[in-house]
Amino acid sequence: MTDSSTALIDARGLRKVYGKPGDKAGFTAVDGIDFQVRRGEAFGVLGANGAGKSSTMRMIACVSPVTAGSLRILGYDSGTDGAKIRARLGVVPQDDTIDTELTVRENLLIYGRYFGLSWKVLRERSTRLLEFTRLSEKADDSVTTLSGGMRRRLTIARALINEPEIVLLDEPTTGLDPQARHLLWERLFQLKQDGVTLLLTTHYMDEAEQLCDRLVVMDAGKIVAEGAPAELIARYTMREVLELRFAPGERQTMTDKCRGLTERMEELPDRLLLSTDNGEETLSAVHRQGVQPLTALVRRSSLEDVFLTLTGRSLLD
Amino acid sequence: MTAMPTGAPAELPLRPGRAWTMVERNLMIYRHTWPVLLAEIFEPMLYLLAFGVGVGLLVGDVPGLGASISYPQFVAPALLATAAMNGAMNETTFNMYGKLTTDKTYESILTTPMSVRSVALGEVFWALVRGAIVSTVFLVVVSIFGLADLPGALLVIPSALLIGFAFAAVGLLTVTFLRSWQDFQLIQLVMLPMFLFATTFFPLSVYPRPVQVFVEVLPLYHSVELVRAAFLGTGSGYPAIAVIYLAVLGIVALAIAVRRLEGTLRP
Numbered sequence: 201m202t203d204s205s206t207a208l209i210d211a212r213g214l215r216k217v218y219g220k221p222g223d224k225a226g227f228t229a230v231d232g233i234d235f236q237v238r239r240g241e242a243f244g245v246l247g248a249n250g251a252g253k254s255s256t257m258r259m260i261a262c263v264s265p266v267t268a269g270s271l272r273i274l275g276y277d278s279g280t281d282g283a284k285i286r287a288r289l290g291v292v293p294q295d296d297t298i299d300t301e302l303t304v305r306e307n308l309l310i311y312g313r314y315f316g317l318s319w320k321v322l323r324e325r326s327t328r329l330l331e332f333t334r335l336s337e338k339a340d341d342s343v344t345t346l347s348g349g350m351r352r353r354l355t356i357a358r359a360l361i362n363e364p365e366i367v368l369l370d371e372p373t374t375g376l377d378p379q380a381r382h383l384l385w386e387r388l389f390q391l392k393q394d395g396v397t398l399l400l401t402t403h404y405m406d407e408a409e410q411l412c413d414r415l416v417v418m419d420a421g422k423i424v425a426e427g428a429p430a431e432l433i434a435r436y437t438m439r440e441v442l443e444l445r446f447a448p449g450e451r452q453t454m455t456d457k458c459r460g461l462t463e464r465m466e467e468l469p470d471r472l473l474l475s476t477d478n479g480e481e482t483l484s485a486v487h488r489q490g491v492q493p494l495t496a497l498v499r500r501s502s503l504e505d506v507f508l509t510l511t512g513r514s515l516l517d
Numbered sequence: 518m519t520a521m522p523t524g525a526p527a528e529l530p531l532r533p534g535r536a537w538t539m540v541e542r543n544l545m546i547y548r549h550t551w552p553v554l555l556a557e558i559f560e561p562m563l564y565l566l567a568f569g570v571g572v573g574l575l576v577g578d579v580p581g582l583g584a585s586i587s588y589p590q591f592v593a594p595a596l597l598a599t600a601a602m603n604g605a606m607n608e609t610t611f612n613m614y615g616k617l618t619t620d621k622t623y624e625s626i627l628t629t630p631m632s633v634r635s636v637a638l639g640e641v642f643w644a645l646v647r648g649a650i651v652s653t654v655f656l657v658v659v660s661i662f663g664l665a666d667l668p669g670a671l672l673v674i675p676s677a678l679l680i681g682f683a684f685a686a687v688g689l690l691t692v693t694f695l696r697s698w699q700d701f702q703l704i705q706l707v708m709l710p711m712f713l714f715a716t717t718f719f720p721l722s723v724y725p726r727p728v729q730v731f732v733e734v735l736p737l738y739h740s741v742e743l744v745r746a747a748f749l750g751t752g753s754g755y756p757a758i759a760v761i762y763l764a765v766l767g768i769v770a771l772a773i774a775v776r777r778l779e780g781t782l783r784p
Contacts, residue, residue, distance in 0.1 A: 218784065261628055263783055283630040297625035301546045310545060313538040314629035362629075 207236035208366055208397055209243075209260060213269030216255045229255035231421035232269065237366075242388075242398040244408045244415030246507065252421040253401035254294060257370045260399065261291050274365065287315060290359030290367040290396075294374070296351045298343050304354055305330065305339040312361040322361070329357040333387060349380025356387065367391065369400040373407060385410055405503040419511045429503055436509045437501035438464070440479035444472045444486065444493040457489045466508050475505065535631060539639020540646060554647065557604055558654050561596040565659070568592055568718060579720060586749060593664045594748035595717040597655050597673065598680055598740040601648050603708075605681040608644040609688030610704060614695055623782055633779045641685040641771065648681030649674065665748050672747035679760065680740040683767035687736070690770040693777040711737045736766055 214233050219226025230252040237243045247253045258264035259271060262282035271278040273285045299307050308326035309319070317325075330336045333353040338346065346354065352372065359367055372388070373381040388411060392398055402408050408415055409429045417425040417432070425432055442462075446454045455472055458465060462482060464475040476482040479498030486493070547554070573588030616622035623636055656673050659665050665673070691704060715737035721729055732738050739759035746756045 263624075263627055265783065283632065286628060287630045289628070291625075291628040293625065293628070295621065297621045299542070299622055299625075300620055301549075302542075306545055310538070310542045311625075311629065313541055314535065314626055314631045316535055316630070358625075 206238060207272075208239050208274055209235075209237040209399065210272045211235050211256075211260075211269065212271075214256070214259065214266060214271055215268040216252070216259060216264065217267045228421055230259070230267075233416075233418070233421075233423045235416050235423065235426065237397065237399055239365075239397055240392075240395055241413045242392050242400070242411050244412035245399070245401040245418060246403070246405075246408055246415055246503070247401070247418035248403060248507075248511070251418040253418055254370055256418070257368055257399070257401055261289060261368055262286050263291075287362065288365050290362065290364035292352075292355050292359045292367065292369040292372055294370040296355050298351060298354055298358065300343055302343065303340050304335060304343055304346070307343060307354060308358055308361055311358045315362040317362065325361060325363075326357075329360055332360070332390075333357040334383070347380070349376050349383065352376060352380070352384060353387070356384075360391075364396070366397045366399060369398065371401055371403065373402075373404065381407075405507070408503055417507060417510055424510045425506065432506045433501050433503060435506075437505045438462075438475040439477045439501060440475075441499055441501050441505055442474040442476055442479045442482045442486070443495075443497040443499065444474070444491075445470065445495045446472070446493055450492075454491050454493070457491050458486060461485050461489070464509065466505075466512075473505070473508070475501070475509075536635040536639035536642055538631070539636060540643045542639075543643045543646075554650060557600065557647075557651050560603075561600040561655055562658065564596050564599075565589065565593055569596070572718075589662075590664050590749065591720070591745075592718060593659050594673070594744040595715075595741045597652055597659075597677060597748075598737065598744040599712055599717060600655060601652055601677040601680040601744075602684045602737055602740060604648050604651050605644040605683075605685035606688040606691075606704075606708070608647060609640055609685045610692050610695075611701065613640060613689070613692050614698070614701075617692065617781070627782055633782050634775050636782075637689060637771070637775045637778055641682065641689065644685035644688075645678055645681045648677055652677035666750065669750055670748055673744055676740075676743045676747050679763050679767075680743065683736060683740075683763040683770070686767040686770035686774060689774040690777070693774055693781060711735050716741050736763065739763055 212234050214230055215228070216230040217226040217228050233252075233256070235243075245253045245256060255264065259266050259278065260273060262273070262278050262285050266279060274288055276285050278285060299310065302310060305326050308329060309322050312322040312325065313319075326339075327336075330339050333356055335350060335353055335357065338350065343351065343354065356367075356369075356372075369388070373384055376384065385407070388398060388400075392411075398411070400407075400411065412429060414428050415426070415432070416423045425436065427435065444454075444458070455467060458472060458474065462474045462476050466473040466475075474482055474486075483496055483498060486496070569589035569592040573592070576588050578585045579588055579591040626636055627633065652674055656665060656670060660667050660670065695701075715732060715735045717737075721732060721738075724732060739762045743756055743759040743763070746759075
């Protein structure tokens with residue numbers, strides 16, 4: 201447990217219920233969560249769609265009021281000092297909300313004005329940030345000409361205009377092609393090296409493993425696990441996973457034959473996952489049972505398997 | 518390597534109520550799209566030409582206003598009041614609805630220290646800036662044609678600003694109730710009859726008394742009275758009532774609108 205005096209973000213019993221106050225039929229998106237984020241770390245919030253990640257992020261961004269519990273950010277209370285907190289945060293929302301009526305550079309300039317920064321400071325910073333996000337050549341173009349990856353980079357540049365201490369990223373690479381994702385990860389990693397605290401939500405396991413020092417797994421509004429990626433993998437999974445695919449007609453009989461071979465087995469719509477300490481040995485055992493998979497793959501356990509173990513569901517459902 | 522922040526404390530003092538930055542945003546956009554404003558000025562001119570001059574040739578002077586007033590002189594201030602109303606309403610209904618729904622412009626603005634109130638006030642300010650430009654150009658043109666007496670008619674500008682404020686606030690309140698783009702038809706259903714009958718084209722005296730009472734309640738009627746008084750130097754008691762009516766309407770609508778927007782924008 202982190203000492204709360206050093207935590208940049210300190211959430212205790214945090215709840216978010218949508219609907220009118222006192223309305224019992226309200227929808228509970230976040231159901232009493234506790235977590236602390238330390239200065240300089242990259243902290244991940246993992247979960248499937250609807251797990252409560254975005255609601256949590258919106259409360260931290262001080263754009264959505266806390267229903268119950270306490271949320272302190274940078275030493276301030278999120279309920280009473282929202283504007284002071286927002287002045288020191290950078291926010292990269294899930295959907296790109298860049299101003300489509302302005303050019304690339306104008307987006308940065310005007311956004312900086314919302315923070316009360318002078319035009320002189322903004323001219324210098326916008327040039328530097330366009331360089332940082334590799335958008336210098338697009339500076340005077342309309343934002344409608346940007347690709348998805350460029351738009352996301354512009355959103356990140358915009359989030360950095362006030363030189364924030366914490367940057368919130370809500371599913372930063374959703375919808376981007378692999379190349380664009382890697383460029384984005386590289387830039388985010390650079391930010392982290394420069395000492396900026398990152399808080400990101402994702403449903404991509406590779407993203408969490410690449411970027412996060414520590415993470416929490418959310419399911420149905422609750423935190424179901426917390427730790428470093430490697431720690432979670434060690435705690436909740438066996439060393440390896442054997443993935444089997446079957447011909448559609450045979451799937452049920454084959455699956456039944458595999459039952460009992462390993463301690464844990466997950467049935468996904470398209471494949472069967474067997475957790476094991478030795479994938480090759482398990483595969484031999486599978487063959488001895490007379491099971492003939494279309495394909496068989498042995499791989500190391502990942503965060504995806506942690507999530508499966510904890511929630512019984514795939515992340516990308 | 519790029520020198521990025523290393524957790525330095527924010528050096529800028531927090532300045533709440535930065536409503537003016539919303540105007541800066543709009544000015545930046547209008548650097549690219551200023552011809553839109555020309556269209557807004559062109560519309561009342563067109564009405565003035567068609568009704569004021571065209572119909573004016575048929576009807577001669579307008580009775581019941583003391584001194585002899587030509588029909589173009591009667592219609593011009595009403596068209597200016599209507600232009601001030603429409604410009605402000607369009608800004609806070611049509612333009613704002615797009616920014617609230619499809620563009621999600623405010624969503625990103627509100628992740629900064631900007632408050633919902635600053636954003637709302639800022640959009641109203643901008644509607645006023647636009648209104649000031651449109652009414653000034655209109656006034657200059659009609660003065661050239663001898664329809665308004667400068668410098669007395671300069672009172673038209675603050676009048677147009679007050680009208681702009683009232684209707685920008687009403688528009689802001691309206692936009693919080695809109696469910697879809699189709700609802701704009703309903704707004705038109707109110708605005709068009711009001712434009713036609715709020716003493717724009719004929720004086721109040723032509724109506725039977727019960728209808729007069731109905732017309733006298735309309736905000737555009739008071740707007741027309743206000744601008745007409747400034748234009749013609751007539752209407753002794755009316756401007757005070759009109760000023761109070763429009764100011765109260767604007768302030769009340771704005772206060773309710775900001776509260777409702779708070780719920781919409783910070784769920």
